[in-house]
Amino acid sequence: MIAIDWGSSSLRAWRLDANGAAVDTRRADLGALGHGAATPALLADALQGWDDTELLLCGMVGARGGWSDAPYLPCPATPGALAQALQEVPTQGTALQGRRARIVPGVRGGSQALPDVMRGEETQIVGLLSQCPDAAQVCLPGTHSKWVSLQAGAIASVHTAMTGESYALYRQHSMLARSMPPTSEPEAFDADAFAAGVRRSGEPGGLLHHLFGVRTLGLFDRLGPAQAPAYLSGLLIGHEVRAQLPLRAPVHLIGGPTLGARYRQAFDLLGIDSHLHGEDLAACGLFHLTR
Amino acid sequence: MIAIDWGSSSLRAWRLDANGAAVDTRRADLGALGHGAATPALLADALQGWDDTELLLCGMVGARGGWSDAPYLPCPATPGALAQALQEVPTQGTALQGRRARIVPGVRGGSQALPDVMRGEETQIVGLLSQCPDAAQVCLPGTHSKWVSLQAGAIASVHTAMTGESYALYRQHSMLARSMPPTSEPEAFDADAFAAGVRRSGEPGGLLHHLFGVRTLGLFDRLGPAQAPAYLSGLLIGHEVRAQLPLRAPVHLIGGPTLGARYRQAFDLLGIDSHLHGEDLAACGLFHLTR
Numbered sequence: 001m002i003a004i005d006w007g008s009s010s011l012r013a014w015r016l017d018a019n020g021a022a023v024d025t026r027r028a029d030l031g032a033l034g035h036g037a038a039t040p041a042l043l044a045d046a047l048q049g050w051d052d053t054e055l056l057l058c059g060m061v062g063a064r065g066g067w068s069d070a071p072y073l074p075c076p077a078t079p080g081a082l083a084q085a086l087q088e089v090p091t092q093g094t095a096l097q098g099r100r101a102r103i104v105p106g107v108r109g110g111s112q113a114l115p116d117v118m119r120g121e122e123t124q125i126v127g128l129l130s131q132c133p134d135a136a137q138v139c140l141p142g143t144h145s146k147w148v149s150l151q152a153g154a155i156a157s158v159h160t161a162m163t164g165e166s167y168a169l170y171r172q173h174s175m176l177a178r179s180m181p182p183t184s185e186p187e188a189f190d191a192d193a194f195a196a197g198v199r200r201s202g203e204p205g206g207l208l209h210h211l212f213g214v215r216t217l218g219l220f221d222r223l224g225p226a227q228a229p230a231y232l233s234g235l236l237i238g239h240e241v242r243a244q245l246p247l248r249a250p251v252h253l254i255g256g257p258t259l260g261a262r263y264r265q266a267f268d269l270l271g272i273d274s275h276l277h278g279e280d281l282a283a284c285g286l287f288h289l290t291r
Numbered sequence: 292m293i294a295i296d297w298g299s300s301s302l303r304a305w306r307l308d309a310n311g312a313a314v315d316t317r318r319a320d321l322g323a324l325g326h327g328a329a330t331p332a333l334l335a336d337a338l339q340g341w342d343d344t345e346l347l348l349c350g351m352v353g354a355r356g357g358w359s360d361a362p363y364l365p366c367p368a369t370p371g372a373l374a375q376a377l378q379e380v381p382t383q384g385t386a387l388q389g390r391r392a393r394i395v396p397g398v399r400g401g402s403q404a405l406p407d408v409m410r411g412e413e414t415q416i417v418g419l420l421s422q423c424p425d426a427a428q429v430c431l432p433g434t435h436s437k438w439v440s441l442q443a444g445a446i447a448s449v450h451t452a453m454t455g456e457s458y459a460l461y462r463q464h465s466m467l468a469r470s471m472p473p474t475s476e477p478e479a480f481d482a483d484a485f486a487a488g489v490r491r492s493g494e495p496g497g498l499l500h501h502l503f504g505v506r507t508l509g510l511f512d513r514l515g516p517a518q519a520p521a522y523l524s525g526l527l528i529g530h531e532v533r534a535q536l537p538l539r540a541p542v543h544l545i546g547g548p549t550l551g552a553r554y555r556q557a558f559d560l561l562g563i564d565s566h567l568h569g570e571d572l573a574a575c576g577l578f579h580l581t582r
Contacts, residue, residue: 064510114491115507144466144503160507161499162465169460174453175435200405206534207498208452208527212435216406216451236499243497 001054002047003286005279006032006061007120012282015050020287022280024050032061039067040094040101055096056286058104059120062087072108072117076154079126082107083289104289109148109158116158120282121146124254127285128277129153137248139274141237141259143168147244161240164259167233170211179218180228191265193227197234198241198269207239237266249273254281292345293338294577296570297323297352298411303573306341311578313571315341323352330358331385331392346387347577349395350411353378363399363408367445370417373398374580395580400439400449407449411573412437415545418576419568420444428539430565432528432550434459438535452531455550458524461502470509471519482556484518488525489532489560498530528557540564545572 003014009031015024028046035042039061047055062070070087086102104123110116121140125148128135138148143164149157170176172183181187200210214232217223223231241263250273253263260276267274294305300322306315319337326333330352338346353361361378377393395414401407412431416439419426424444431437434455440448461467463474472478491501505523508514514522532554541564544554551567558565 110507113513114504115511115513116503117507117510145499159496159500160503161497162502163499165465166499166502169464173460173464174456204534205450206452206530208436208454208457208531209450209534211453211457212407212451213405216401216408219408220406222404222406239497240499243495243500 001056001287001290002050002052003283004043004055004057004061005059005120005123005282005286006030006043006057006066007059008033011046012279013047013050014280014283014286015052016283016287020284022283032059032067033063033065035067040091040096043067044095053099054290055099055101056086056104056290057101058123058282058286062103062106063119068103070103070105072106073122075107075109075158076151076156077107077122078154079129079288082122082126083291086289104286107155107158109155116160118146118148118158118160121148121254122155123285123289124279124281125150125155125285126288127281127283128252128254130284130288131277131281132252135252137250138252138254139241139244139263140254141263142255145240149248159244161243163236163240167236170214170232170236171229176211176214176228176232179215179223179225180232181225187229188226189262190227190230193223193230194234194262194265195269197231197236198238198266199234200231201235201238201242207235210235210239233262234266237262241266241270241272245270247272250275252277255279292347292578292581293341293343294574295334295346295348295352296350296411296414296573296577297321297334297348297357298350299324302337303570304338304341305571305574305577306343307574307578311575313574323350323358324354324356326358331382331387334358335386344390345581346390346392347377347395347581348392349414349573349577353394353397354410359394361394361396363397364413366398366400366449367442367447368398368413369445370420370576370579373413373417374582377580395577398446398449400446407451409437409439409449409451412439412545413446414576414580415570415572416441416446416576417579418572418574419543419545421575421579422568422572423543426543428541429543429545430532430535430554431545432554433546436531440539450535452534454527454531458527461505461523461527462520467502467505467519467523470506470514470516471523472516478520479517480553481518481521484514484521485525485553485556486560488522488527489529489557490525491522492526492529492533498526501526501530524553525557528553532557532561532563536561538563541566543568546570
């Protein structure tokens with residue numbers, strides 16, 4: 001089978017053998033939204049040479065504006081319920097003719113009055129549960145970080161924080177960017193400045209006030225331009241994590257190595273035990289949803 | 292005399308009689324920064340036809356990159372100390388020759404480790420103190436909102452929140468903008484949506500999480516596109532004000548009518564007594580600094 005995690009900015013695909021082991025992997029800078037009827041042809045291109053008939057997809061490919069809108073499954077959502085709710089997309093008359101394509105639905109948490117959602121992360125969590133059935137607290141950092149509570153092997157709640165996107169906004173478009181090197185230059189990560197930002201996030205005054213400190217610390221030479229991006233990152237991640245306290249440790253972190261290391265550092269500073277898992281849990285989750 | 296409040300995006304000038312009454316006013320979309328040696332000529336242009344010899348300026352005109360860098364006065368700062376610290380700028384050989392130009396210094400608060408600053412707002416506060424000597428708590432909403440505590444007629448502390456700039460960033464550049472009408476269209480203010488945002492800001496989860504609600508509320512048709520900007524504004528202003536609690540009421544608000552009305556609504560929702568003052572307090576403050 002072919003496992004595909006197709007998000008809003010990139011596509012990752014794994015060719016899996018009958019035991020779920022990846023025999024090949026691919027990655028493309030191709031977002032899942034806005035292609036309309038051209039979607040199957042784009043996907044066939046991305047999978048060229050892989051002739052497996054079984055395709056299972058997760059992520060924004062199932063969102064409004066993606067290939068086919070797969071309605072959200074409400075919490076609590078078990079891996080079994082997700083497997084039951086796989087949505088088949090017709091491929092006849094398309095570049096994918098002769099193959100079966102199914103999309104994993106997203107999951108909806110929050111309250112009726114204030115819903116929260118995820119698409120793609122639920123599949124990584126299925127992968128996590130197959131390896132750590134007792135996992136209770138998951139953090140998936142990113143543009144829109146997801147915090148997920150698990151209860152008795154089911155996704156019990158979803159909670160999103162706009163941390164990564166906020167970092168990019170302040171880093172690139174705000175007055176704070178003037179205190180930092182141009183984003184075109186390669187950026188070294190300053191772990192001490194990051195830690196100072198995480199510590200600052202625990203003081204009174206609120207995020208909107210703490211952010212202005214990036215400017216005044218620069219103005220009075222307390223923070224160099226090269227340190228300012230890491231300090232900003234520490235402020236935002238610190239606020240994100242503290243808003244989740246108290247947490248049920250260990251927190252299972254699912255993410256790439258760079259962001260994973262930053263969050264581990266923040267957890268360490270806050271005295272929270274955490275385990276880092278790679279993003280390949282998506283392939284593992286897609287495989288388990290077909291069992 | 293001529294009183295001038297010259298900030299980073301606009302210049303406002305008042306021609307005052309011997310009693311401090313404005314006999315004429317002007318406004319120009321002319322920022323104070325980055326003009327270098329051309330500054331006196333630009334100012335002479337803006338004041339054309341006003342032949343008074345006495346010029347008193349406040350705002351970013353005294354910042355690094357402005358006409359002349361006027362060092363910050365530390366807290367606690369009294370109106371008398373500000374008057375003593377007026378910084379004269381030589382005008383000989385410039386388009387302002389024969390006139391005396393002085394700049395009000397900014398004020399620096401915060402701690403040694405984490406300074407905070409303002410430029411221009413201190414002069415509005417001098418104007419406020421001349422009318423309300425007992426004022427204790429001041430809020431000056433804007434791109435960078437300033438919160439100032441007064442003690443015994445002196446500026447005791449300065450605290451900045453990046454509320455207005457954050458609103459503009461999320462409104463124009465974030466994923467949330469997709470849930471809202473284009474910024475090119477005229478925008479009606481929805482007081483109910485604003486109030487919902489202010490209430491939401493008091494719930495657990497933190498600002499980075501509350502912001503994502505703008506997206507999910509739109510996704511599930513709980514918030515229309517036309518209401519979303521006011522909800523976002525309420526979220527941000529709610530977080531700003533709550534981070535200041537407990538406040539010493541009445542809070543003296545200094546600002547234009549639009550933003551002033553929003554903050555008054557937020558204060559009303561939080562049960563805080565407030566008084567709104569107009570931005571002409573700058574002219575009043577400049578007059579008092581020459582007494």
